[in-house]
Amino acid sequence: MGPTGDAGAPATGGKKAPAKAAARETAKKTAEMPVEKSVEKSVEKSVPAKRTAAKKTAARKTADGSPKPPAAKAKKTAAAKTKQSAPAKQSAPAKQSAPAKQSAATKQSAPAKQSAATKQSAPAKQSAATKQSAPAKKTSGGARAESHAAMVRRARKINRELAEVYPYAHPELDFENPFQLLVATVLSAQTTDLRVNQTTPALFAKYPTPEDLAAAVPEELEETIRPTGFFRAKARSLLGLSAALRDNFGGEVPGSLDDLVTLPGVGRKTAFVVLGNAFGVPGITVDTHFGRLVRRWKWTDQEDPVKVEAAVAEIFPKSDWTMLSHRVIFHGRRICHARKPACGACPIAPLCPAYGEGETDPEKAKKLLKYEKGGMPGQRLKPPPDYPGTPAPPLAGR
Numbered sequence: 134m135g136p137t138g139d140a141g142a143p144a145t146g147g148k149k150a151p152a153k154a155a156a157r158e159t160a161k162k163t164a165e166m167p168v169e170k171s172v173e174k175s176v177e178k179s180v181p182a183k184r185t186a187a188k189k190t191a192a193r194k195t196a197d198g199s200p201k202p203p204a205a206k207a208k209k210t211a212a213a214k215t216k217q218s219a220p221a222k223q224s225a226p227a228k229q230s231a232p233a234k235q236s237a238a239t240k241q242s243a244p245a246k247q248s249a250a251t252k253q254s255a256p257a258k259q260s261a262a263t264k265q266s267a268p269a270k271k272t273s274g275g276a277r278a279e280s281h282a283a284m285v286r287r288a289r290k291i292n293r294e295l296a297e298v299y300p301y302a303h304p305e306l307d308f309e310n311p312f313q314l315l316v317a318t319v320l321s322a323q324t325t326d327l328r329v330n331q332t333t334p335a336l337f338a339k340y341p342t343p344e345d346l347a348a349a350v351p352e353e354l355e356e357t358i359r360p361t362g363f364f365r366a367k368a369r370s371l372l373g374l375s376a377a378l379r380d381n382f383g384g385e386v387p388g389s390l391d392d393l394v395t396l397p398g399v400g401r402k403t404a405f406v407v408l409g410n411a412f413g414v415p416g417i418t419v420d421t422h423f424g425r426l427v428r429r430w431k432w433t434d435q436e437d438p439v440k441v442e443a444a445v446a447e448i449f450p451k452s453d454w455t456m457l458s459h460r461v462i463f464h465g466r467r468i469c470h471a472r473k474p475a476c477g478a479c480p481i482a483p484l485c486p487a488y489g490e491g492e493t494d495p496e497k498a499k500k501l502l503k504y505e506k507g508g509m510p511g512q513r514l515k516p517p518p519d520y521p522g523t524p525a526p527p528l529a530g531r
């Protein structure tokens with residue numbers, strides 16, 4: 134480029150040079166003038182523009198708030214000239230704030246929806262449960278998010294509440310010694326304690342000791358225990374366990390789990406009933422009621438009785454095991470029935486995750502209550518003195 138330009142200069146030099154120089158100067162002056170004027174004009178324009186922007190953006194002051202140098206003013210003027218872009222910028226944070234408000238509203242409405250959805254669960258506890266579920270929702274969800282420690286606290290509270298509801302809880306089989314309790318427990322399989330209690334007076338009158346029972350005529354024994362159902366199988370068990378007591382344990386019921394489960398027809402459940410109620414050895418009795426209720430209460434989701442027993446044993450101290458078993462079974466028989474629990478009349482409803490599985494109408498629920506809670510006779514013909522209900526009647530025709 135240099136050589137080309139240099140070559141051009143001499144070509145345009147000579148006489149014409151002064152005139153061109155003057156023309157250049159004139160051109161420079163005229164070129165500078167509009168620039169200054171345009172700056173002035175733009176500055177003039179920028180002032181009202183800035184004012185307008187300031188008015189409009191009263192809430193969004195500039196980050197530094199300091200006066201801008203002229204150049205910046207000019208830039209601002211350019212920005213102010215495009216007034217449409219300013220609102221666009223304003224609308225951007227406005228749009229951001231709107232969703233923020235919406236999200237806040239949504240956060241409020243979410244628990245509301247939850248509470249509506251969980252209205253079927255325990256009303257009293259619901260407020261607490263709902264309050265807990267709102268933050269729990271952020272993590273992952275409601276009652277399922279209950280920690281093990283919280284479940285243990287709730288389980289122990291249920292036990293305390295049940296202790297107040299059933300201070301008279303007891304084994305519902307009539308018995309006067311370990312042998313009678315062992316026999317009655319074997320007979321209670323697949324039938325009610327009431328039916329066993331109505332059957333055993335005649336049985337124990339005929340066969341008061343293991344030796345007597347071991348020597349029974351099978352057909353006679355079967356006939357005696359027929360009201361309890363499955364009488365042939367049960368007769369075989371009674372004959373076998375009586376003979377084992379006579380032959381292996383000196384006619385006495387052993388007081389250990391290991392020995393008891395060696396007896397024909399005696400499993401862990403029967404053994405724990407005998408140990409807990411005839412020997413004072415703490416034990417958890419997992420029968421159909423116990424298993425159903427502890428699963429409803431989310432103490433465990435195990436179905437296998439041995440696993441249920443192990444899970445519950447971890448929640449409660451040993452000293453609670455026997456009475457806990459009685460209370461839970463009492464509750465299952467009186468209020469928390471298998472098919473239609475009386476939730477509307479349940480004193481532990483606020484602690485129960487399964488509230489609503491049964492009848493919630495208080496009046497209708499009240500009609501579902503059984504035994505002393507429903508104003509009916511109990512299961513025992515000879516209940517303990519503190520039992521508030523009436524004794525069961527003897528078996529009709531016997």
Ligand code: SF4
Nearest residue numbers: 469474476479482485
């Ligand atoms: S009756 Fe209803 S509220 Fe009460 S323990 Fe049973 S399922 Fe829960």
